[in-house]
Amino acid sequence: MYKITTLPGDGIGPEVIAGAVQVLNAVRERTGIEFAITEAPFGGNAYDQTGTPLPEATLRQCLASNAVLMGAVGGPKWDNLPVHLRPEVGALLPLRKKLAVFANIRPSMVFSSLVDASTLKREVVEGLDLVVIRELTGGLYFGEKRREQLPQGGFRVIETLEYSTEEIERVARFAFELARKRSGRLTSVDKANVLESSRLWREVVSGLAAEYPDVELSHILVDNCAMQLVRYPKQFDVMLTENMFGDILSDQASQLTGSIGMLPSASLGGQVGLYEPIHGSAPDIAGQNIANPIATIMSVAMMLRYSLDSEEGAALVERAVSSVLGEGYRTIDIMQPGMTQLGTSEMSRLIAQRVSEAGTTA
Numbered sequence: 001m002y003k004i005t006t007l008p009g010d011g012i013g014p015e016v017i018a019g020a021v022q023v024l025n026a027v028r029e030r031t032g033i034e035f036a037i038t039e040a041p042f043g044g045n046a047y048d049q050t051g052t053p054l055p056e057a058t059l060r061q062c063l064a065s066n067a068v069l070m071g072a073v074g075g076p077k078w079d080n081l082p083v084h085l086r087p088e089v090g091a092l093l094p095l096r097k098k099l100a101v102f103a104n105i106r107p108s109m110v111f112s113s114l115v116d117a118s119t120l121k122r123e124v125v126e127g128l129d130l131v132v133i134r135e136l137t138g139g140l141y142f143g144e145k146r147r148e149q150l151p152q153g154g155f156r157v158i159e160t161l162e163y164s165t166e167e168i169e170r171v172a173r174f175a176f177e178l179a180r181k182r183s184g185r186l187t188s189v190d191k192a193n194v195l196e197s198s199r200l201w202r203e204v205v206s207g208l209a210a211e212y213p214d215v216e217l218s219h220i221l222v223d224n225c226a227m228q229l230v231r232y233p234k235q236f237d238v239m240l241t242e243n244m245f246g247d248i249l250s251d252q253a254s255q256l257t258g259s260i261g262m263l264p265s266a267s268l269g270g271q272v273g274l275y276e277p278i279h280g281s282a283p284d285i286a287g288q289n290i291a292n293p294i295a296t297i298m299s300v301a302m303m304l305r306y307s308l309d310s311e312e313g314a315a316l317v318e319r320a321v322s323s324v325l326g327e328g329y330r331t332i333d334i335m336q337p338g339m340t341q342l343g344t345s346e347m348s349r350l351i352a353q354r355v356s357e358a359g360t361t362a
């Protein structure tokens with residue numbers, strides 16, 4: 001019996017997690033896979049209830065699970081708290097660190113029925129299928145930060161960016177292995193013309209290349225990469241980069257698919273897998289039943305594949321999403337003329353229904 005912890009979090013988090021759980025339950029009925037789901041407080045709502053965004057009991061429960069499914073955290077209500085109490089810094093970052101999930105997989109794949117939903121030209125995105133591997137437990141987000149008051153007025157802030165050879169090597173191996181299973185092409189993204197951490201990054205990644213003679217490795221500077229991603233994204237297959245660059249580039253890559261509401265993620269490397277949509281809590285649309293649940297539902301597919309050992313379940317979910325989109329159903333962020341607009345819960349219910357029906361009709 002697998003143990004799954006859900007952390008709905010804040011903003012649209014609870015709405016998209018509710019939809020994903022519905023789909024997961026449909027997979028259970030269809031495949032017989034056995035799991036127990038337990039929800040736990042996490043993020044801003046946990047701070048409101050308990051005074052901390054990452055309660056000890058939530059962390060313990062996550063560590064004792066096979067997989068954790070997270071919605072999103074944060075929002076204006078908590079933006080002015082001291083930094084260690086803010087949901088992003090006080091809950092999400094420490095959770096990733098405690099779970100030791102150093103490799104964050106963010107696939108950006110364009111569904112054939114959504115080719116014209118992208119703001120880019122059809123020929124630029126048609127057939128696009130790339131993956132960003134983002135280092136997730138090091139770099140600037142985890143470095144020491146400090147704010148000092150200056151005698152003449154104003155402040156001085158210090159943020160620290162640290163990477164060790166070992167941290168770079170383990171995530172780079174992960175990316176080489178994935179590239180080997182896919183096209184054999186790996187692009188490492190850095191800022192080696194300026195940052196010492198990027199120079200080490202490039203040295204370590206280049207040093208591994210000899211062990212993967214079947215993988216064609218190239219390096220690109222992050223500013224050029226951002227431009228190439230919207231110019232000709234099909235030049236990329238597996239992209240490897242550090243934490244902050246991966247955060248930014250994956251949001252950018254999501255728009256190639258039509259919407260940030262489409263992009264799932266899996267964070268691996270420790271005993272427990274962490275699964276989450278790449279988007280945030282979207283306070284601007286929270287509580288309106290209009291958020292796209294597909295990023296979270298596709299994260300469930302990744303969870304079935306990587307943590308629950310159910311390729312069958314993963315494929316059921318992916319096919320259900322593809323089929324619903326192919327039938328012309330859309331949430332507002334990917335709406336196109338002539339299609340049928342659905343809310344978050346209706347879209348989730350329809351995908352769950354397609355999972356339930358799979359293979360039962362001619």
Ligand SMILES: NC(=O)C1=CN([C@@H]2O[C@H](COP(=O)(O)OP(=O)(O)OC[C@H]3O[C@@H](n4cnc5c(N)ncnc54)[C@H](O)[C@@H]3O)[C@@H](O)[C@H]2O)C=CC1
Nearest residue numbers: 072073074075088261279280281282283284285291292333
């Ligand atoms: N993993 C997490 O929990 C993350 C949390 N955040 C937090 O979320 C809050 C909002 O941050 P933003 O910068 O606005 O980023 P965001 O990703 O929440 O939203 C950016 C834009 O995309 C739209 N969007 C996001 N998810 C969507 C979905 N599923 N369907 C349709 N539209 C969607 C939003 O409505 C908004 O216009 C902040 O407090 C931020 O710190 C931001 C990123 C990740």
Ligand SMILES: CC(C)CC(=O)C(=O)O
Nearest residue numbers: 088089092093141247278
């Ligand atoms: C706390 C942030 C690093 C969350 C975020 O933007 C992300 O992981 O994509």
Ligand SMILES: [Mg+2]
Nearest residue numbers: 247248251278
């Ligand atoms: Mg982000």
